[in-house]
Amino acid sequence: MSIAVAPEVAAALARGAAVVALESTIISHGMPYPKNLQTAVEVEAVVRETGAIPATIAILDGVPHVGLSSEQLKRLAISGRQFQKTARRDIAHVVASGGNGATTVSATMFFAHKVGIPIFVTGGIGGVHRHGEQTMDISSDLTELGKTPVAVISAGVKSILDISRTLEYLETQGVTVAAYRTNEFPAFFTETSGCQAPCRVDSAEECAKIIYANRNLHLCSGILIAVPIPTHHAASGNIIESAIQKALKEAEEKRIIGNAITPFMLERVKELTGGSSLEANIALVKNNARLGAEVAVALSNLQQREAKRIGRSAL
Numbered sequence: 001m002s003i004a005v006a007p008e009v010a011a012a013l014a015r016g017a018a019v020v021a022l023e024s025t026i027i028s029h030g031m032p033y034p035k036n037l038q039t040a041v042e043v044e045a046v047v048r049e050t051g052a053i054p055a056t057i058a059i060l061d062g063v064p065h066v067g068l069s070s071e072q073l074k075r076l077a078i079s080g081r082q083f084q085k086t087a088r089r090d091i092a093h094v095v096a097s098g099g100n101g102a103t104t105v106s107a108t109m110f111f112a113h114k115v116g117i118p119i120f121v122t123g124g125i126g127g128v129h130r131h132g133e134q135t136m137d138i139s140s141d142l143t144e145l146g147k148t149p150v151a152v153i154s155a156g157v158k159s160i161l162d163i164s165r166t167l168e169y170l171e172t173q174g175v176t177v178a179a180y181r182t183n184e185f186p187a188f189f190t191e192t193s194g195c196q197a198p199c200r201v202d203s204a205e206e207c208a209k210i211i212y213a214n215r216n217l218h219l220c221s222g223i224l225i226a227v228p229i230p231t232h233h234a235a236s237g238n239i240i241e242s243a244i245q246k247a248l249k250e251a252e253e254k255r256i257i258g259n260a261i262t263p264f265m266l267e268r269v270k271e272l273t274g275g276s277s278l279e280a281n282i283a284l285v286k287n288n289a290r291l292g293a294e295v296a297v298a299l300s301n302l303q304q305r306e307a308k309r310i311g312r313s314a315l
């Protein structure tokens with residue numbers, strides 16, 4: 001398959017510099033225009049300021065792109081839901097039909113890995129939906145994390161999902177899950193979820209060491225680094241929870257199923273919380289982007305140090 005890699009991204013990868021992958025469903029389906037464009041541009045700027053190259057991933061006219069120009073980013077943001085929400089299962093169809101696809105976490109991980117980007121930043125990942133034990137609605141993000149060695153930096157998973165079952169499923173898939181500077185797995189809008197994280201990391205260097213070890217051992221599975229939302233942006237758990245309960249009821253009444261559930265829930269929770277969830281969402285994505293870029297820089301430095309050390313000991 002041919003993948004169009006932006007020249008700047010290709011050059012950075014060739015010299016072992018820090019690159020951060022970014023998804024596009026969050027732009028097309030997760031936020032309204034023009035906030036989505038503004039956020040996408042600001043997130044890329046945060047990655048650059050921190051010393052890494054951003055690579056937003058999407059499928060344009062049937063061609064997977066890794067790294068978008070400002071024109072392409074604008075087209076994606078304005079088109080919004082006209083772009084197809086594209087998870088791993090949808091990739092072949094979108095490409096074969098020459099369509100436009102906004103990649104979810106699973107599809108973004110797939111393309112990032114194909115071109116050699118080990119780190120990917122997003123807001124929240126999909127998970128096991130509430131009542132998932134009956135509906136079997138489990139996001140393909142979780143199986144992708146089980147089989148693709150990319151580290152995903154997110155603010156945990158939203159409590160529109162069943163968080164404890166999501167963690168169970170990640171364990172089954174063999175995914176390393178680490179919470180950043182906390183012992184608890186965060187719940188996107190709130191810093192706490194009531195669920196313990198399997199491990200804790202306290203610096204970008206520690207994250208880089210985990211990614212390096214995962215690669216050296218050829219574990220071939222992904223890593224989830226969960227970063228709590230900055231305290232001053234955290235929403236009141238009660239407000240969010242009551243909005244979620246209401247939206248869940250509506251989704252059931254309207255018989256919304258499959259990949260339409262997540263966008264529906266995100267939109268309704270945003271409306272029911274008077275838009276405050278959108279502001280929190282933007283703040284946490286930028287926060288994740290900063291850490292993701294720091295981890296990418298730390299990993300690039302670690303790789304260069306190790307390459308020198310191995311070179312010296314081979315003499």
Ligand SMILES: O=c1[nH]cc([C@@H]2O[C@H](COP(=O)(O)O)[C@@H](O)[C@H]2O)c(=O)[nH]1
Nearest residue numbers: 025026030104105124126139140259262
């Ligand atoms: O808090 C969020 N969760 C999930 C998504 C998007 O939804 C996808 C998961 O969709 P599903 O539940 O249909 O697998 C994720 O990969 C991501 O692209 C998002 O924008 N925001």
